[in-house]
Amino acid sequence: MIVQFYVYPLNWLSDLFNDFYNIVLTFSFILGALSLFDVNGKKIVQQSPGWGYNLVLLISLVITLICGLFIAPPGHLPIDEGTAFDWIFKYLFNPLSGATYSLLAFYIASASFRAFRARSPEATVLLITAFLVMLFRVPLGEHLWHCLPFVGQFDISKFIEDWIMGGFNAAGQRAIxxxxxxxxxxxxxxxxxxxxxxxxxxD
Amino acid sequence: MRRLCLFLSLFLALSMSCWADEQTVIYRLNYNWLQKIDVADGKVLAERAVAGSENSTVEVTEHGVIVRQGNESKVYSKSDLTPIDLAVDSEKVIKSPLEDVKDKFTYQERRHWLIAGTETKIDGYNYWFSGTPQQIFTFGKNKISVLTENNLYIFRTFPKGNLVRKVSLRPIFDWTKWNNFLGVLIVAGCVFTCTSLAKKGKNLFIREIFGLSALDEAVGRATEMGKPVLFVPGVGEVDSTQTMAALSILGYVSDCTADYDIPIIVPNCSPIVMSMAQDIAEHAYIKAGRPDTYVEDYICYISGDQFGFASGTCGMMVREKPAAIFYMGTFLAEALILAETGYSTGAIQIAGTASASQLPFFVASCDYTLIGEELYAASAYLSKDPEQIGSLKGQDVAKAIIMILIILGVISVSLHWTWISCLWTVI
Structure with missing residues (x-):
């Protein structure tokens, strides 16, 4: 793979190995499904605490699998638009994923609250920088800045973009x-x- | 070393030779973009913005590509086109009646239509459509009148331009990547040299990495509390080096948990990673003489979807209340969801990732964070193997060289030494 990156005639090797990898990856999902059946099945049989959730998971898995493999109108694939699988994806899976993703907003707030406490000189610098970036990258903050006497003439958004984001932030990220x-x-x-x-x- | 030199000499000798490459390309004008397209696979190989319109014609000569509009013409060198690798097989479903097909496509869609490999002569804008009735026709100016109402049509555009068959010779080695190759050679050379020095017994200093030193402390805390350890190997697949580094750390952590006789839970986002994690943990427990403590069900597959995986793992954290949680490997948007849930359970948390965008979240929520390269250094640092410690030192030397090059780059740009900029040019 390294050699094919630099040598023209071997470029096809990349696609070939990627195909191999994708085939292995596809079959490995059988392993994943077996693991799910094994772990959750045991909990259902033993009626461990919360076994109802395991049952819901397995039923959902089986229904999705059947819809994705077999159920389709004539002339269509089971994964085409308008099929049962598509319906599950659009109206169950996507909203659930979206709901989990939206939790991030609250977690960011709680993490910021802890991170931006001025306990040391470094944390104070972080707090001030975060305050500037959060407030003055929105139109309201920019408007408020321009209302200030004397310093209002200074273009704060340019300072944030060019110096903080494009300078310190980009330099730090590139170093990492x-x-x-x-x-x-x-x-x-x-x-x-x-x-x-x-x-x-x-070892 | 002798073998390495021999290999390099052979490689360079081969690189100097040439090979014949037949490539069928087409140059077309797509609105204001002059594009070079490989007919075989439909890829847009290169493009550049030019002055032209739909009425312009394109002619390919030995000297370059001539774009003519009315009486005016301009020649563009073939090498002036910026190489890109972008081609999308696009189809668009449109319901008739259709006033203006072109308005139904976005600009971006029009730029990246796939060329049919069977087309030998392409002239004008051709739209192929399926549905009822099915036929192929040439799209004239703007109007299409043959479509019947209330039918769905799938359109695929073919580009406008002249078909050119050319045979060119190019070297086996892609010399446009010479600086990239040199960089890899320098880093590899540093690693090899330091590894061989370490093998010869030279004492190499490695700074302390607190996140890795805290691994024992975290497992010890879990042992004292009689609670399990949770290890999250990220959402990456096995093709990610971060996942490999995470699995190396899992080997060390599972050795510790096996020694202290406590269980380890490893939720997985990939079935292949799950199998590897099971093997690693099982091996550690057998090695420690406690195969009965190893529970295979604790190392399970959760979901291939990142948020499904995050939900399942958060559920495990809340139910099992692990005393120590490790996040190692590739993480995306789910990083903060996991880390904040772990924080709420009161567990000691150690994270490590090279995903720069997720590092701030881990730093805010975890007790220790391995930043970027520290994740890759973990295996060597924990093993204390001289050969591996040597490779770490090699990395440090390579970084020192990069720092010198950065300073040199700043000076050269400031003094307008343009000749030196080729070192940093990525094509």
Missing amino acids: MFGASVGLISVSLKILLGIERSYLGG
């Missing part, structure tokens, strides 16, 4: 990315050369 990229090459080399084997359960 540089370090991570070097680490990535090193780990890949160790895995390729067999120096690193602990991910296989060895």
